[in-house]
Amino acid sequence: xxxxxxxxxxxxxxxxxxxxxxxxxxxxxxxxxxxxxxxxxxxxxxxxxxxxxxxxxxxxxxxxxxxxxxxxxxxxxxxxxxxxxxxxxxxxxxxxxxxxxxxxxxxxxxxxxxxxxxxxxxxxxxxxxxxxxxxxxxxxxxxxxxxxxxxxxxxxxxxxxxxxxxxx
Numbered sequence: 001x002x003x004x005x006x007x008x009x010x011x012x013x014x015x016x017x018x019x020x021x022x023x024x025x026x027x028x029x030x031x032x033x034x035x036x037x038x039x040x041x042x043x044x045x046x047x048x049x050x051x052x053x054x055x056x057x058x059x060x061x062x063x064x065x066x067x068x069x070x071x072x073x074x075x076x077x078x079x080x081x082x083x084x085x086x087x088x089x090x091x092x093x094x095x096x097x098x099x100x101x102x103x104x105x106x107x108x109x110x111x112x113x114x115x116x117x118x119x120x121x122x123x124x125x126x127x128x129x130x131x132x133x134x135x136x137x138x139x140x141x142x143x144x145x146x147x148x149x150x151x152x153x154x155x156x157x158x159x160x161x162x163x164x165x166x167x168x
Contacts, residue, residue: 031062031160034167036075036112039065044079050149054156073113080107089129102128104151108159118167124158126151
């Protein structure tokens with residue numbers, strides 16, 4: 001490719017990059033955290049839970065440090081509760097389940113190092129549907145598990161976005 005073709009290709013790419021930046025586009029999981037979130041203590045959930053691991057990864061990816069004690073923390077993110085359930089959405093003509101609805105709900109609150117409430121109790125709820133094939137039950141169980149993990153990951157992203165929007 002000649003230098004003239006390269007130059008002509010570079011200008012549209014530069015314009016595209018500027019347009020994306022100007023419209024508020026960010027890479028998935030990218031959040032500009034408030035300064036109070038420099039070092040965060042995560043409470044109310046086991047560190048091995050999917051939610052804790054998702055929040056931890058997102059915090060670290062966005063420049064925050066996770067600490068194990070509240071004395072080191074500039075913020076305390078407390079998970080107040082998590083709830084997952086599944087309900088039948090549709091039945092086949094034979095009366096067997098053909099579609100399920102998965103629900104995930106998490107509630108949390110945020111306080112600073114002095115226990116001053118920065119965000120009162122907040123709740124996030126997500127729903128996903130999936131078709132169920134009783135002849136392929138093992139694959140369906142795997143699909144359900146993947147969907148539940150995806151909902152937890154999305155909830156973690158929403159928690160951080162909500163903190164970004166409401167805490168200055």
